[in-house]
Amino acid sequence: MAVIVHGVLLAAATATGHASAVDWGTFGVAAAIVLSGAIGVVVARNPVHSALMLVMTLFGIAVLFVLQRDDFLAAVQVIVYAGAIVVLFLFVIMFLGVDREENIAAEPLRGQRPLAVALVALGVTGLLLLGEISKWTIGAPSVAGSTDSSTSNVAQLGTSVYTTYLFPFEITSALLVIAVVGAVALARRPPMADIDRVPDTEAEIAGDTGSETAGDTGSVTDRGSSEKGDDPETDQAAATDDAHQHTDAHQEVTP
Amino acid sequence: MTAATTAINGNISGEWYLALAGVLFAIGAFGLLIRRNVLVMFMCVELMLNAANLTFVTFANMLHDIGGQVLVFFVLVVAAAEVVVGLGIVVAIFRRRASATADDFHLMKG
Numbered sequence: 001m002a003v004i005v006h007g008v009l010l011a012a013a014t015a016t017g018h019a020s021a022v023d024w025g026t027f028g029v030a031a032a033i034v035l036s037g038a039i040g041v042v043v044a045r046n047p048v049h050s051a052l053m054l055v056m057t058l059f060g061i062a063v064l065f066v067l068q069r070d071d072f073l074a075a076v077q078v079i080v081y082a083g084a085i086v087v088l089f090l091f092v093i094m095f096l097g098v099d100r101e102e103n104i105a106a107e108p109l110r111g112q113r114p115l116a117v118a119l120v121a122l123g124v125t126g127l128l129l130l131g132e133i134s135k136w137t138i139g140a141p142s143v144a145g146s147t148d149s150s151t152s153n154v155a156q157l158g159t160s161v162y163t164t165y166l167f168p169f170e171i172t173s174a175l176l177v178i179a180v181v182g183a184v185a186l187a188r189r190p191p192m193a194d195i196d197r198v199p200d201t202e203a204e205i206a207g208d209t210g211s212e213t214a215g216d217t218g219s220v221t222d223r224g225s226s227e228k229g230d231d232p233e234t235d236q237a238a239a240t241d242d243a244h245q246h247t248d249a250h251q252e253v254t255p
Numbered sequence: 256m257t258a259a260t261t262a263i264n265g266n267i268s269g270e271w272y273l274a275l276a277g278v279l280f281a282i283g284a285f286g287l288l289i290r291r292n293v294l295v296m297f298m299c300v301e302l303m304l305n306a307a308n309l310t311f312v313t314f315a316n317m318l319h320d321i322g323g324q325v326l327v328f329f330v331l332v333v334a335a336a337e338v339v340v341g342l343g344i345v346v347a348i349f350r351r352r353a354s355a356t357a358d359d360f361h362l363m364k365g
Contacts, residue, residue, distance in 0.1 A: 027267050031275050038279055041298050042286035050295045054302070057279075061305050064272065068316050073327050077308075080331050085301065085338050092342045093294055098355040102292055108358060116288035124281045153324075160321045161328065172332045179336035186343030 026067055034060035045101040051089045058082045072154045272313040280306035291356050293345050297338065304334050 033056060040053030058081045065074035107113060161169055283302030290296050308327045315323025345355060352359050 023267050027271065031271075034275065034279060035282070038282040038286075038302050041295070041302060042282060042290065044295075047292055047294050050298050054298050057302060058305065061309055064275075064309060065312055067267070068272070068312055070312050070316070070324060073308075073312065073324055076328070076331060080335060081301075081305075085335060088338055088342060089294060089298065092345060096346065096349050096355060098292070098294065098349075108291070113289050116285055119288065120281050120285045123284065124277060127277070156321050157324055157328070160325050164322075165325050165329075168329060172329060175336050176332065179339045183339045183343040186340070186347045 023067065026063065030060045030063040030067065033057070034064070045103070047093050047098060047102075048090065051086055051093065054089070055082050055086050058086070070153060072157055269313045269317040272309060276306040276309040276313070279303075279309070291358055293355050293357055293360075294342075296357065297341055297345075301334065301338070304330060 037053045037055075037057030037060060041050045041057065044050040044053055058077060062074040062077040065071075065077060280303050283299045283306060286299035286302065287296050290299065308330055311323040311327045311330070313323075315321060315327075348360060349355055354360075
């Protein structure tokens, strides 16, 4: 039934020379999904909801890729973005336990939102104006191949990646290795395991402030603490350091 | 739009895709500027990257050039690397500050 409707609509569209109603319908639905998901990312209070809204937007983008006969990138979009990147987001959200609701209505910096609206409007308007009034040149036709539909999208893309864009592709592998090494270096606990631990409870801070002067002088100079200063955080930082004195043994056996 | 271009773009002229990508980019930029949770700010960066991806694919079809699609491929890889390193930084800061709010990150303030 749908095929018949599609065929009829397609015939009507080609007869009249206008775009197919099916294509327009698909585009409209996908655009609505993309935009509502994007707005959801921005206004959702809970970071988990933001991540799920991001998945919605990514699926909409994938539909738009399919609509432009770009099947391989649509699949990659779903697998890499929705399958890997958003899962990584959700993993970190759950891992850090920051899935508390945030008060969106509060505006800690006065005038930030009007300024943000003005900046974005200015940027987009400037971009549109540039597109209208300036003469863009697109340069010589690429030698990478065209997007004709005689061969499949995957074949075209693969040929192009492994011939014309081979060197950038190899650089990409180096980038991924660097990213992995960087992530491991960042997420690893440093050898001085005590500087990054935050006291769990208020009682832990309060309970240890009494012995602060006794056991802390050596260890603070030892690690050249940058937190020593005149700001009111010093006391808490010192208390934090002191709290670690009691947990050092535990920290060192932790892998 | 010429007839050949509209045919490749699925019968819809490329301007519509570009307009949608522009709106998506604006929403992402706005969210990046107003949100305080670092993770949500990262997601807004992803929105902006996706708007750029949509633009690349649209231009690849409008100009009959597969290079745009290859570029989307690279953008995906860069986005993945960016998220990995960025979330690593968030985890490292969270260990020290127990917070994922950008307002609390003033370690480098003079």
